[in-house]
Amino acid sequence: MPTDRQTMIEISGVSKFFGSFQALKDISFTVHDGEKVVIIGPSGSGKSTILRSINRLESVDSGSIIVDGMNVNDPQVDICKVREEVGMVFQSFNLFPHKTVLENLTLAQTVVRKRPLHEAKEISMALLEKVGIAEKASAYPAKLSGGQQQRVAIARSLAMNPKVILFDEPTSALDPEMIGEVLDVMKTLALEGMTMVVVTHEMGFAREVADRVIFMDHGCIVEEGTPEHFFTAPTHERAKLFLSQIL
């Protein structure tokens, strides 16, 4: 584990309630610069909630989350500044349907990063090229397949030059034959050294790409370690059970 690197995300003692239901229980973990962390666990274990807490799409009730030196829950901190540095890719893509593929990429660059449009377009075309979808630049998202839409969504978040990207089950809404093309893009990103936190059920991806695997259950981190450790010799019963069901 590259502990000598800079800390990108530091989560300590985070708890979160939905009404009286506790979705996160005293969660702590750290993500270093360039690290790829994969979070797995059964449905309802709090994977999405912790991921969405990192860019404050959910606010937490206690504990602290520091991203690139900024305290996410500090009212003094401009949350938009945090979000500029933290990309997010959703299960349901969430492309803007009223904008073309290219406009999906240029929008935040011009509005948030204040880049001139021609520069934003250049950057966007290069990214679309990279995810293999440049020929669809002027199409509307509805005309694209799920796999293509998700690749656009990844490019859209890359266009902001984030320091870390969060993926929440990016392939779960896809037809099986399209999962590969999205995972390939994510693997390329990983090879280029992007810091990534990925919630996924793709165990092959976790094994191949992850520096570290975090297993969650009932709002707790139950097991944390390298993929070799986790997939071959998990210590916790819940983790063993989960693996036996999913593999």
Place this chain on the structure above:
Amino acid sequence: MAQTPNTQIKIEIGEGAAIPVKSDSGLFTAWRIAFFGAILTCCYLAFIKPEPYLEIFKFVPDGILVTFKVTVGAILLASVIGLVAGLGRISSNRIINGTASLYVEVIRGIPLLVQIFYIYYALGRFVKIPDMLSAIIAMAVCYGAYLGEVFRAGIQSIPKGQMEAALSLGMTRGQALRQVILPQAFRVVLPPIGNEFIALLKDSSLVSIIAVSDLLRRGREYASETFSYFETYTVIALIYLVLTLFFSKLISLMEERLNADR
């Protein structure tokens, strides 16, 4: 509880072989009969009995223009009010939300005619404003409440993920609303706004009560001079019919155009 087997009547919705592709073709025929029927009737009456029909047709066009001005002015102002009210209704700020909700509830609970009187005489006590402007304001204040609900529903119909995606890219709420949510909500609210426009066109006849020379009032002026009440109101009704049919067709054509590029 035991599951009862589903032996109840089931309505099968198939590919729709029995339903014609242009499913509103029946309506379209009705529209054509009404629209061209009304126009032909007007022409026929003016030709067969120029006295008084042709006279009436010469007398009322000023009123049509006023009706049109009041309607367009009111729908524009009402859209602005409605947008503000709709945004207020979904605001998480208690005071803004409460104010917007109160406005909607109060206005929807008072008859339009009462509101028109009220605003005309209430405004008149403090400032001297032209009658037509007063009428437009009254109509807009009333329709703003209805459009507020239209905008609220329109904005809420946009999936939550759209706002989240925009925020996660670093946009502020305001930017997300302007760039992502409202452009999509606009498509959703256009058909209901079109319906409100037609309703407003008809309701605008109420302003004839407060010294605004709209179509209905011009008719009344003519009728009370000539005592040809039946003929006058026949013409007035036909003109309103042609106007509303014309605009509802125009609006549905606009909607088709708008949906064509999706």
